[in-house]
Amino acid sequence: MIPYGRQDISEADIQAVVDVLRSDFLTQGPAVPAFEASVAQYCGVGHAVAVSSATSALHLACLTLGVGKGDIVWTSPITFVASANCARYCGADVDFVDIDPSTYNLSVECLETKLIQAAESNCLPKVVIPVHLCGQSCDMAGIHNLGQRYGFKIIEDASHAIGGKYRGEPIGNCRYSNITVFSFHPVKTITTGEGGMALTNDAQLARRIQLLRSHGITREAEEMTHAPDGAWYYQQIELGYNYRMTDIQAALGLSQMLRLDEFVARRHIIAKRYDTLLANLPLVTPWQSNDSYSGLHLYVIRLKPDRIGKTHREIFELLRGANIAVNLHYIPIYWQPYYEKLGFKTGCCPEAERYYGEAISLPMYPGLTESQQDKVARTLEKAIST
Numbered sequence: 001m002i003p004y005g006r007q008d009i010s011e012a013d014i015q016a017v018v019d020v021l022r023s024d025f026l027t028q029g030p031a032v033p034a035f036e037a038s039v040a041q042y043c044g045v046g047h048a049v050a051v052s053s054a055t056s057a058l059h060l061a062c063l064t065l066g067v068g069k070g071d072i073v074w075t076s077p078i079t080f081v082a083s084a085n086c087a088r089y090c091g092a093d094v095d096f097v098d099i100d101p102s103t104y105n106l107s108v109e110c111l112e113t114k115l116i117q118a119a120e121s122n123c124l125p126k127v128v129i130p131v132h133l134c135g136q137s138c139d140m141a142g143i144h145n146l147g148q149r150y151g152f153k154i155i156e157d158a159s160h161a162i163g164g165k166y167r168g169e170p171i172g173n174c175r176y177s178n179i180t181v182f183s184f185h186p187v188k189t190i191t192t193g194e195g196g197m198a199l200t201n202d203a204q205l206a207r208r209i210q211l212l213r214s215h216g217i218t219r220e221a222e223e224m225t226h227a228p229d230g231a232w233y234y235q236q237i238e239l240g241y242n243y244r245m246t247d248i249q250a251a252l253g254l255s256q257m258l259r260l261d262e263f264v265a266r267r268h269i270i271a272k273r274y275d276t277l278l279a280n281l282p283l284v285t286p287w288q289s290n291d292s293y294s295g296l297h298l299y300v301i302r303l304k305p306d307r308i309g310k311t312h313r314e315i316f317e318l319l320r321g322a323n324i325a326v327n328l329h330y331i332p333i334y335w336q337p338y339y340e341k342l343g344f345k346t347g348c349c350p351e352a353e354r355y356y357g358e359a360i361s362l363p364m365y366p367g368l369t370e371s372q373q374d375k376v377a378r379t380l381e382k383a384i385s386t
């Protein structure tokens, strides 16, 4: 079976994890701050806080930006459910902005139209969460401009995008956002098994995310309501969670950071090769903006339904039947039963719905061989043309 994505673990990665297992600290030791420093330096951002997943990073990002009951958070319908669920955890309402037909990212044009309407009916969003789908940055300058005009804050869901650039600068530097979030799930560009990170240039936000990832507990005297009772003393000053990353995970992440650029370069070679192999088929290969150097987490093609004698589902199943584990990223979130029950209706994001009927994620990961890639292309061509 050729999977759509998979981790790449070296002997050095394994050794880094084993070293932690032989050390004094399995969690809350030196590996977590070292991993945080490595990612912060790579991205050129002031602060990085490692947590247990991108989902927990999104949750804490929403909380620290003040999202709560009565607030509204907007995101793209074409993303993993966690990009929307984070607002629901905080008691806020969610709404969706349709996608751009060429990047499949949240459309700045649709965002502006929706903001104008929302301003009239007094229901502007508190936070907008653009998602860098497949690793290609959203039009962050455009979104940031609208944020200034309409007063919303921005969380970049960059779960797909570590190692990518926007206008020549690393995704994660938070030039156009309050907080950026990465995921280190094994299908993503670098992995810690499970894990995530929140990045920001705002020291106060970073400190609050740190507090909330560990129960809201502080050991800093200046954050306490009175002088410490003794050396054992700590105070819980807020209601937080256990969203910590372990040192075992962080050691793996730190070791993977050494190969991040190599991983992304390899993804670009694979993408270029797919572009060539698929050039004459009735499908759309990924369009790349000049502003973007994509992290290329995913390689998504779109079938041209009026030029193919089979359905999207039939093509998908022929590939799966040939042991190619293609996937579909993503089902429009508002078609999930949980969101349907909140009242979302078909038709609310027509471009996203069209995308869902045509998109297929082809295998994309550093270890994909040329012969495996040739098999994918051949199988796809046969599926489409016979």
Ligand SMILES: *Cc1c(COP(=O)(O)O)cnc(C)c1O
Binding pocket: 052, 053, 054, 055, 056, 079, 080, 082, 083, 131, 157, 159, 160, 182, 183, 184, 185, 194, 195, 196
């Ligand atoms: C993977 C992913 C997440 C969730 O990441 P976890 O680390 O598994 O919690 C969130 N958003 C997007 C866009 C993702 O792809």
